Amino acid sequence: MELTARKKEILKVVTEQYIGSAEPVGSKFIAQAMGGRLSSATIRNELADLVELGYLEQPHTSAGRVPSPKGYRLYVNELMERRSVSDQEAAQINEALGGQMRELDAIIAQAGQAAASIVSYPAYAVAAGKERVTVRRYDLLSVDSSSFIAVVMTDDSRVKSQLLHTQVPLPADQLPSLANLLNTHFTGVGPEELGGRLMGLTSQLPAELFLPLSLTIEYATAVVDRSAQNQVYTTGQTQLLRQPEFQDLSRANELMSLLTDRKDSLPVLDENTPMQILIGPENVNEALKDASVVVASYDIGENMRGLIGVVGPTRMDYAAVAARLSYFAESLTKMFGKNNQLPPKEDEQS
């Protein structure tokens, strides 16, 4: 059943006050904040109802009220005033995005850093590639008698390269035809199939060509392997320790270890959802049961999506974080769109 407007107003006051102060909110304060139209006794009756309905909680009998996860959820869904960022905040965000960013990984990492500094909570960033990446093109460049460079371009337009060594002499003049072979038989397939196709060719090739071929395929498999992608970058963990709810180390510890050692289990976002707010127990992850996460996504070129998330106490300032994060994500999308080429991204080899 729908709450009365008055109950909602009270819930809103409690939530916003608590977000700011981290202290349970009492009836007297609420009465005053609502302009004194009602006495604190009336508020107390309403508060008792709200507790019974599960929107508020009481740390102990003689304390004020605190929003429950259900309360926060209602607040986020209906009560919260959707803010947009102020000019000043926008400026700050743009500045944070300003630095010249070359390599994609570096950009992702820096985006995380910028987000953390903008929202004052720890943040994480991931580049979520396509589900399945395939090789679009191979090039082989001769280096010396026993080594060559393999250049692999994927169907999402990333290029990686690596110096490969065959321990045995290499027929340099055969490299172009080998590349040809690769481009004919080993493009458009994912990591799981590359190895299989290689098997099929084993018998048909002279040994001195098979070695460089298999090295290249091995390399390409690694490039295209999904598990090698989506690295998660986290920053601003220290911000956590500033929050009063994490003064108690045991709680902080769990979250810290999630943010530093188990990054992979941070929540990701469903395809096509621009932003999501996960409050306390809405998180599947045990360590996040009494924390909240806000995740937004942005586009990196045509085929990739970036994710940027913020972790904070359930008492997080949802309105501000959501506003800043979505502005941030939009800015990133624009940034990647502008240089309609994907931004310069390095690649490296040993």
Place this chain on the structure above:
Amino acid sequence: MELTARKKEILKVVTEQYIGSAEPVGSKFIAQAMGGRLSSATIRNELADLVELGYLEQPHTSAGRVPSPKGYRLYVNELMERRSVSDQEAAQINEALGGQMRELDAIIAQAGQAAASIVSYPAYAVAAGKERVTVRRYDLLSVDSSSFIAVVMTDDSRVKSQLLHTQVPLPADQLPSLANLLNTHFTGVGPEELGGRLMGLTSQLPAELFLPLSLTIEYATAVVDRSAQNQVYTTGQTQLLRQPEFQDLSRANELMSLLTDRKDSLPVLDENTPMQILIGPENVNEALKDASVVVASYDIGENMRGLIGVVGPTRMDYAAVAARLSYFAESLTKMFGKNNQLPPKEDEQS
């Protein structure tokens, strides 16, 4: 003046006990630990001397003694029994190094992780490249009418590549001669000079060749730029919070922020020093004044050096950490030596 053997023995007992317990060590305990040859009163006299000489400290009048940085230093230099790792520890380290590691950055990061798990303290890892990296070779691969792939190989044998877009039509058949030009005029120079040489050629080239040339040079500059190298990876920060000395958040906070947000100022190691122990105030960095750092280096191929460091309380178990870290560094050197090619390293492009 040199300490008497007995004073040294006492210092050793105090240090080792304190390392284990984190509690000030009393005279009675010491007497007992030394086999009861001396009474606690005698020990007390010796302790008073050691305090006066600056090797020990007393948290308050009626507390036991704790090693001072000077005391730890003597312990590390003379008293500590240099351990080697146990078979079990060795196995654990080898296992931690086991995972297949492809990209150099990933290896470095994983080395840090492994180190942290092995020593139970936060660890950091850096690949310290040569002071000055230059380009050894360029290749340009045609993609379509307005884009091409630039492949850059550095003199330390890393290969990076990137997709570059000229907004205007590109004379594909000219790419080989352009690469030729690059290889003649733009090799063997560092980031600071590449731009300059480009200037010199401005007038001599038709415009449609100058654009791809300058894009390539710009990219190469970024590849070779020292500041883009030596990224520092940290892990295991949570281990810090487990240490009793960092229960107090304010102290933990400083170190945490060093380890997450100001990684760059973590101590590095002088060339040619295999390992170094920095105790408390021996650290230049203010945030490390009451922490200790152990850093070891290992070789990555011929031209690069990796650094792996551990951060902990001054009360750190130096013997164990030093043993494990040096074994770890040796294993890494061997690992990189074995595949005498540098390990497969990916590179990426947008």
Place this chain on the structure above:
DNA sequence: CTTTAGCACTCCTATCCCCTGAGTGCTAAA
């Protein structure tokens, strides 16, 4: 001269208790 037993003393730590104040729930009247 060194070592040791003895003892008074210091000072940290934990615990209890009490008090205060914020905030409540309930009742009865408006």
Place this chain on the structure above:
DNA sequence: TTTAGCACTCAGGGGATAGGAGTGCTAAAG
């Protein structure tokens, strides 16, 4: 339905107190 009034609850802070670990010093013994 609202409100005033009041008794009640409970967390948190501030001494006071007791306990205990460990010291420094002294004086005697080796």
